[in-house]
Amino acid sequence: xxxxxxxxxxxxxxxxxxxxxxxxxxxxxxxxxxxxxxxxxxxxxxxxxxxxxxxxxxxxxxxxxxxxxxxxxxxxxxxxxxxxxxxxxxxxxxxxxxxxxxxxxxxxxxxxxxxxxxxxxxxxxxxxxxxxxxxxxxxxxxxxxxxxxxxxxxxxxxxxxxxxxxxxxxxxxxxxxxxxxxxxxxxxxxxxxxxxxxxxxxxxxxxxxxxxxxxxxxxxxxxxxxxxxxxxxxxxxxxxxxxxxxxxxxxxxxxxxxxxxxxxxxxxxxxxxxxxxxxxx
Amino acid sequence: xxxxxxxxxxxxxxxxxxxxxxxxxxxxxxxxxxxxxxxxxxxxxxxxxxxxxxxxxxxxxxxxxxxxxxxxxxxxxxxxxxxxxxxxxxxxxxxxxxxxxxxxxxxxxxxxxxxxxxxxxxxxxxxxxxxxxxxxxxxxxxxxxxxxxxxxxxxxxxxxxxxxxxxxxxxxxxxxxxxxxxxxxxxxxxxxxxxxxxxxxxxxxxxxxxxxxxxxxxxxxxxxxxxxxxxxxxxxxxxxxxxxxxxxxxxxxxxxxxxxxxxxxxxxxxxxxxxxxxxxx
Numbered sequence: 164x165x166x167x168x169x170x171x172x173x174x175x176x177x178x179x180x181x182x183x184x185x186x187x188x189x190x191x192x193x194x195x196x197x198x199x200x201x202x203x204x205x206x207x208x209x210x211x212x213x214x215x216x217x218x219x220x221x222x223x224x225x226x227x228x229x230x231x232x233x234x235x236x237x238x239x240x241x242x243x244x245x246x247x248x249x250x251x252x253x254x255x256x257x258x259x260x261x262x263x264x265x266x267x268x269x270x271x272x273x274x275x276x277x278x279x280x281x282x283x284x285x286x287x288x289x290x291x292x293x294x295x296x297x298x299x300x301x302x303x304x305x306x307x308x309x310x311x312x313x314x315x316x317x318x319x320x321x322x323x324x325x326x327x328x329x330x331x332x333x334x335x336x337x338x339x340x341x342x343x344x345x346x347x348x349x350x351x352x353x354x355x356x357x358x359x360x361x362x363x364x365x366x367x368x369x370x371x372x373x374x375x376x377x378x379x380x381x382x383x384x385x386x387x388x389x390x391x392x393x394x395x396x397x398x399x400x401x402x403x404x405x406x407x408x409x410x411x412x413x414x415x416x417x418x419x420x421x422x423x424x425x426x427x428x429x430x431x432x433x434x435x436x437x438x439x440x441x442x443x444x
Numbered sequence: 445x446x447x448x449x450x451x452x453x454x455x456x457x458x459x460x461x462x463x464x465x466x467x468x469x470x471x472x473x474x475x476x477x478x479x480x481x482x483x484x485x486x487x488x489x490x491x492x493x494x495x496x497x498x499x500x501x502x503x504x505x506x507x508x509x510x511x512x513x514x515x516x517x518x519x520x521x522x523x524x525x526x527x528x529x530x531x532x533x534x535x536x537x538x539x540x541x542x543x544x545x546x547x548x549x550x551x552x553x554x555x556x557x558x559x560x561x562x563x564x565x566x567x568x569x570x571x572x573x574x575x576x577x578x579x580x581x582x583x584x585x586x587x588x589x590x591x592x593x594x595x596x597x598x599x600x601x602x603x604x605x606x607x608x609x610x611x612x613x614x615x616x617x618x619x620x621x622x623x624x625x626x627x628x629x630x631x632x633x634x635x636x637x638x639x640x641x642x643x644x645x646x647x648x649x650x651x652x653x654x655x656x657x658x659x660x661x662x663x664x665x666x667x668x669x670x671x672x673x674x675x676x677x678x679x680x681x682x683x684x685x686x687x688x689x690x691x692x693x694x695x696x697x698x699x700x701x702x703x704x705x706x707x708x709x710x711x712x713x714x715x716x717x718x719x720x721x722x723x724x725x
Binding site: 439 | 515516518520522523537538543545547556559560561562563567570571572573574575576577578628629662671672674676678679692693694695696697698699701712713716718720723
């Protein structure tokens with residue numbers, strides 16, 4: 164039997180949101196899920212890595228009973244994906260106690276594009292303790308930030324990903340847009356999905372790789388393909404806008420690390436990620 | 445044919461160093477390697493996770509021709525390992541261009557203990573560019589730091605791992621040893637292997653998980669089992685002492701992230717890692 168897996172309740176009168184529709188996976192009865200990668204998530208040389216992470220994350224949601232939420236996901240990117248049909252093969256490595264360890268591969272045209280290890284659990288069942296010493300990014304109010312909706316039409320056409328979000332960049336780290344990068348290696352801003360679909364654990368996997376690379380702010384524009392990305396989802400986000408901050412501290416040997424923090428509207432650090440990417444040449 | 449894989453030239457007159465001897469793996473002709481996990485690497489509830497990472501990293505060294513060095517390694521820890529025989533099963537997911545993506549599982553007594561994804565390449569072939577903005581930790585001179593060799597004999601007996609290193613902790617973040625944690629969530633110090641075996645790319649996998657957890661410095665002593673650890677090896681370290689710094693910024697929901705930086709004697713950030721671990725209860 165083919166069966167659709169819905170990651171969260173449809174938002175408007177039974178109609179799925181754009182994100183939910185585009186990450187919808189269908190079990191094909193052989194332990195695999197099929198998905199149609201949306202055209203809207205393309206940027207640079209292929210489909211956005213965060214979107215692909217959310218697709219895989221959605222396929223893994225039903226792998227372990229009682230453990231619906233991604234807690235840690237490590238993705239190794241093998242080759243660029245393109246819009247169209249893809250397959251997610253998943254398997255349970257260990258399911259016991261409060262977490263399960265899972266593996267998944269996303270393939271397309273017979274070739275693996277991404278291979279993943281993950282820990283899943285139940286975020287709603289975690290203890291309430293919070294002793295975070297990280298400092299929430301201070302962002303100017305929404306209306307003083309730079310909306311990427313104001314990007315040139317030509318850019319929006321070649322990078323349709325831009326239109327999937329309502330993204331407001333902190334102008335202090337957006338000078339690269341006019342050829343004046345700050346040199347700090349930071350990019351940050353307010354973000355939500357374009358149709359205001361509320362954040363959940365799954366959409367955080369998208370958010371950790373949604374912004375332009377922090378290398379833009381170092382005066383290194385260009386495509387920065389991810390080799391590896393590990394995301395930790397630490398809590399279910401509160402409704403509303405998210406703050407996302409990317410920073411890099413070690414650009415060397417033709418690679419750089421990029422750390423991402425996602426803060427929710429309640430001021431909680433809900434996700435952290437680090438990726439290793441190739442520096443633009 | 446059984447064949448021993450040596451990760452680096454033996455140091456003293458053809459005798460392997462302790463580390464090299466204890467990570468030695470033997471191909472058993474069926475695509476697997478066997479290894480004898482040393483008793484000296486035990487701490488807390490099992491064999492140290494960094495040592496296990498180095499064992500797996502050594503088994504993977506010959507998986508892809510011309511790509512001997514770990515660049516990124518993501519390990520998901522399933523259950524505690526014990527000293528004695530273990531098996532590392534590895535496979536090549538993709539080998540092409542300058543990097544290869546590999547997978548490995550370490551099993552013992554028929555159960556998987558650790559599952560790993562990795563990117564391997566040739567660190568000596570990377571470009572020379574360095575634009576690191578991270579700041580090298582300032583440590584007091586060696587002789588003003590606290591040698592773990594001065595730990596009580598009883599502790600050294602139950603945690604033989606301590607004796608594998610010459611570790612000198614920065615006293616500013618070692619107050620927990622006398623019940624006065626600084627509260628910063630930082631542990632840092634000078635480190636090298638006890639027999640002064642020089643660092644290389646492989647031993648950095650050990651170094652990123654060698655120190656006591658940063659939670660000690662928050663007044664949360666106790667075992668902090670790793671769920672996931674990803675290490676990025678960014679350069680071949682220069683000979684000499686390493687500086688290692690661990691810090692945590694997000695203790696919440698019964699888990700914490702721990703970031704590690706390893707700096708070599710030439711002042712280069714040679715490895716970064718992040719792990720997600722369970723907070724001590």
